[in-house]
Amino acid sequence: MPEAKLMQGNEACTLGALTAGLSFFAGYPITPSTEIAELCSEELPKVGGKFIQMEDEIGSIAAIIGASLTGRKAMTATSGPGFSLMQELMGYAAISEVPIVVIDVQRVGPSTGMPTSLAQGDVMQARWGTHGDHPVVVLAPGNVRECFDLTIKAFNIAEEYRVPVVVLSDETIGHMREKVVLPELKSLTIVDRKAPAAPAGYLPYKADQDGGVPLMAPFGKGYRWHVTGLSHDETGFPTNKGDVAGALIQRLMRKVEKAEPLLRDYATESADDCDVLVLAFGSSAMSATSAVRQARAAGVKAGLFRPKTIWPFPEEPLRELASRVKRIIVPEMNLGQLVYEVERVVAGKAPVEKLSKVNCELFRPEEILASIMGGSK
Amino acid sequence: MSSGLDYFRQNRLPHIWCPGCGHGTVTGALTRTLAKLGIDKNNVVVVSGIGCSSRASGYLDFDTLHTAHGRAIAFATGIKLSRPELKVIVMTGDGDCTAIGGNHFIHAARRNVDITTIVMNNNNYGMTSGQYSPMTPTGMLGTTAPYGNVERPFDLANLAIASGATFVARGTSYHVQLLGEMIEKALLNPGFSVVEAVVGCPTYYGRKNKIGGAVELFNWQKDHAVNVKAAAAMAPEKLEGKFLIGELYNKAAPEFTAEYARLVEGVRRKFDDFQGGVRGCAQNSD
Secondary structure (H helix, E strand, C coil), rough: CCCEEEEHHHHHHHHHHHHCCCEEEECCCCCCHHHHHHHHHHHHHHCEEEEEEECCCCHHHHHHHHHHHHHCCEEEECCCHHHCCCHHHHHHHHHHHEEEEEEEEEEEECCCEEEEEEHHHHHHHHHHHHCCCCEEEEEECCCHHHHHHHHHHHHHHHHHHHCCCEEEHHHHHHHEEEECCCHHHCCCCCCCCCCCCCCCCCCCCCCCCCCCCCCCCCCCCCCEEEECCCCEECCCCCCHHHHHHHHHHHHHHHHHHHHHHHCCEEECCCCCCCCEEECHHEEEEHHHHHHHHHHHHHCCCCCEECCEEEEECCHHHHHHHHHHCEEEEEEEECCCCCHHHHHHHHHHCEEEEEECCCCCCCHHHHHHHHHHHHHCC | CCCCCEEEHHHCCCCCCCCCCHHHHHHHHHHHHHHHHCCCCCHHEEEECCCCCCCCHECCCHHHHHHHHCCHHHHHHHHHHHHCCEEEEEEEHHHHHHHHHHHHHHHHHHHHHCCEEEEEEEEEECCCCCECCCCCCCCCEECECCCCCCCCCCCCCHHHHHHHHCCEEECCCCCCCHHHHHHHHHHCCCCCCCEEHHHCCCCHHHHCCCCCCCCHHHHHHHHHHHEEEHHHCCHHHHHHHCCCEEEEEEEECCCHHHHHHHHHHHHHHHCCCEEEEHCCCCEEEE
């Protein structure tokens, strides 16, 4: 039996990354994510990996894209201000299809905000932070064990689909310590990117137009291919042809759309027969779970829907539940971000209520319970 | 023996640079030098940023990475640290390297990471049609300096030296032979090497400042560049308004990726009884 350990969320993210095969980390110190960089600087040399503290967050994401191109699994970790700085190169990773993982341990914003306090204000930045249409996958752990599991999943998705993947943690999840039993290594699936067999005839961006993923050659192995942030054709060289550029964007977006049923990850509790559905992610979901249990104990049919894959949003299971419930409450530590996606998906099948909080303190279960018991405000 | 042309993706030529632009001359000096040194094409990565000069990467037959504006050196740092056995060359311009990319430039120099950085300095942003850059001399015109540039320019070589680069040189697209020699020394230096290549931009800088076209810009380089060896014997007043070319700095220092490899070796020796990976997780290696 694997032993139970007392572990912090940020530590679990790092261990998950190392388990997934992380061998290159570049980062810049920022609260509340810094433990991840510290632990990487300590552990990576032991396993022949590389760590570098760059001059800023832009340099950090640039360095991991460079390292990933040489065939390594590479990651950075940051928080809101640093995540904002990384956005241009999130788009670069998306268009050049270089697998990377970015852990964003959210804190209060905008700007410097409150570095050591809780918020969930980066939901939309994680999805739409860089300019232009682009694919991105965002995973939100709801406890320490999930920091481990979802970081592995993040690497697997990045490698399989050649997309940037964000692990959207938050100050509470990142700093909280919980008793964790890690899974047996043999039980885990670790995915590596698919590489071409030989350089002859290699077309680096040739793929099925319906969301296909091209084969990725590592730099330094004789393929001599070109990578650019410019719109390009299947040779990888820039194109000025609008239809070719358009087809590229369509394929990039389709990669994730098509994979959504496979990427989809969510948890429910007492949701099958509920009247009031609470939809929450990350640290808010811990309070929501407690609130739902208290409501049930008081005889109210409450249920929980907790997305772990936030983008792409798990539309189908929510839509199915929405047609059976009387109300949906969305507590989140911001003034309304994920709730708008919920409204779009639910499309009027049930009233959707926003429950916002931005005072830097985790929801108390009673606050969510009051909303469950009290009906529409 | 291979020729410089072997290092080009010949199916990507002709290039997009304007007639009289110096970027092709600098790129040719690089490929001839690589041919002279007999460097294996499969062992080279060329990284560039955004701008006219940064288009060079697409024409060269290596693994090539055309990155975002200002970030070439940061991407290159990731590549070099990941695979120190690769020869990593950055091709950039004065705006890309010293304005938006200035932070990465000084920190790569500070680390003395083994990257050869060739900065094509045409004193303006050519790609966006001639705005002033951090290397436009005071008083000169640009499309965003219609009354003359009021700012003071960087001296790139001094910036590189002060930041910790271990080989620093300057050449021009007129003094092509010297430029090749400087690139050769830069490629052979195990550390952060900077070669500033002064080039003409006849389309914008030359025309806007009424210096003239390609020929006049080459003549300007010929008339204003003084070899650093000759300058040593010249009176200061003779050097007024001139700029130095040749090897400006060459001093060995510990190289970052080699030092990191040494650190890893030491850590691994210490943990060589280490089984089953990090704190109970899977063991990873290169």
